[in-house]
Amino acid sequence: MPELPEVETTRRSIEPILAGRRIVDVTVGRDRVLRRQPVPELFVPRVKGNTVATVGRLGKFLDICLVDGISLVIHLGMSGRIEHQTDPATPLARHTQVVLTTDIGEELRFIDPRTFGFVAALDEDERHLVFGKIGRDAFTDLPSPEELGEAWGRSRSPMKALLLDQRVVAGIGNIYADEILHRARIHPLLRGDQLTPRRGIAIHKAIQDILADGLRWGGTSLDDLAYLLPDGRTGEFTERLAVYGKTDEPCTVCGRPIRQITVRQRSTHFCNRCQRLR
């Protein structure tokens, strides 16, 4: 599932392919992936013929800024990936939703079986509307431990839910939330208002460390269907996961079996010896 490390890996891969290039063609598979512009007739003209200025990211959102002020925003959802094709003759993968063709004939293909992902071509106001609801980037703009305590310290929500809430810190999803809490030795059900300054520092460091690790290894590819790098490789952080999907397997720290519970309708994995509620 694409979270911040996967999206940033994707961003870094497509930046050199897109920056400065003119997008000469845009095709849409299923209209369902379009946001704001519900049909290709409204979406395509905003992108086609336009030139890419910068390739940015906020949380899990790719933010491809075009020279005329339009922003091509892409969210990979849970099963989305971007594929780089130097040979347009290569048949489209199943569930290809959007194809961008650059002025040197290369293609970027957005593939998303479950269509929880989307694309949108936003003007300045619309972009402000979307990004205004999103918090600070967990990798490039992580709030200080004090700021995190300020934002979370009065909430009765469990820490697992607070990590998944994109309005304060953006980019963490279900996999990395579990890994971060394990690294910080914090129980997923610990309430925000139970977060001591000491624990605030621990979780701040764990966010930095886990995301850096995920990024270093090219992200997580849980199965070969889901997330892949644009060149088709799988993310190697998968083999380094400590708790996610490790139910009943021994904790890498203490050897006790990893527990699985449900928090806010999300599967949650933790070690009940290393991560105490008290």
Added chain:
DNA sequence: AACGATCCCTGTTGGC
């Protein structure tokens, strides 16, 4: 306002 549940979708998995 804060919090929690539901829905969207389809490939994979697990149980019978």
Added chain:
DNA sequence: TGCCAACAGGGATCGT
């Protein structure tokens, strides 16, 4: 072995 229900989840939306 084969079939089908259950499961997976990011974010929008709605209800309490």
